[in-house]
Amino acid sequence: MRKEILFLKKYLKSPQSIGSVMPSSEFLAKAMFNSIKDLDKTSVIEIGAGTGAITKHISSLNPLLVEIDKEFCVLLRQNYPHLKTVNSCALEQLKKVDEGFGLVLSIPLINNPFKTSFIPLIAALYSSGLLKWCVMYTYGLNNPLDEVNFKSKERKRFVMKNFPPASVWVYS
Numbered sequence: 684m685r686k687e688i689l690f691l692k693k694y695l696k697s698p699q700s701i702g703s704v705m706p707s708s709e710f711l712a713k714a715m716f717n718s719i720k721d722l723d724k725t726s727v728i729e730i731g732a733g734t735g736a737i738t739k740h741i742s743s744l745n746p747l748l749v750e751i752d753k754e755f756c757v758l759l760r761q762n763y764p765h766l767k768t769v770n771s772c773a774l775e776q777l778k779k780v781d782e783g784f785g786l787v788l789s790i791p792l793i794n795n796p797f798k799t800s801f802i803p804l805i806a807a808l809y810s811s812g813l814l815k816w817c818v819m820y821t822y823g824l825n826n827p828l829d830e831v832n833f834k835s836k837e838r839k840r841f842v843m844k845n846f847p848p849a850s851v852w853v854y855s
């Protein structure tokens with residue numbers, strides 16, 4: 684099944700968890716990669732990898748892929764056999780981290796109950812020094828990780844050529 688159709692099917696089943704009707708565009712994926720390039724080199728975890736739209740552009744960074752949907756994981760393992768893919772909730776995986784890392788995030792936070800547990804976990808990982816930086820995109824206008832006490836928080840890029848248009852936020 685084509686990635687776009689599989690993605691739409693998943694969205695119709697679980698709109699809150701998928702958050703958009705189609706995978707990110709290559710323009711958004713490139714904007715994410717360009718934002719990561721300027722940050723400290725560290726190991727990378729991508730959570731909510733989906734069909735791999737962002738993964739494709741950051742695979743040179745050797746990210747650990749975390750995705751809650753089984754079928755997406757099958758696709759990710761087929762397309763990125765050199766990367767480790769974990770079929771798990773991001774919260775469970777992040778609780779196990781014991782070395783410094785950068786986080787690439789595309790799990791929707793707007794109106795998602797996941798956010799309630801995610802924010803305190805991210806705040807704890809950042810204050811312990813394990814989380815070095817975080818790069819994410821949002822379709823909303825507000826700073827999506829405003830509650831976390833990052834030293835630096837910046838909307839780095841705005842990508843019109845995505846549906847819907849998205850802002851790339853960089854935290855460190």
Ligand SMILES: C[S@@+](CC[C@H](N)C(=O)[O-])C[C@H]1O[C@@H](n2cnc3c(N)ncnc32)[C@H](O)[C@@H]1O
Pocket residue numbers: 700701702703705706707730731732733734735736737749750751752755771772773774789790791797
């Ligand atoms: C907006 S899609 C992003 C997909 C892809 N990264 C992209 O940009 O096209 C959000 C993805 O997060 C995954 N997801 C949602 N909640 C999750 C969770 N708690 N843990 C891991 N993945 C999750 C969904 O299954 C979906 O693949």
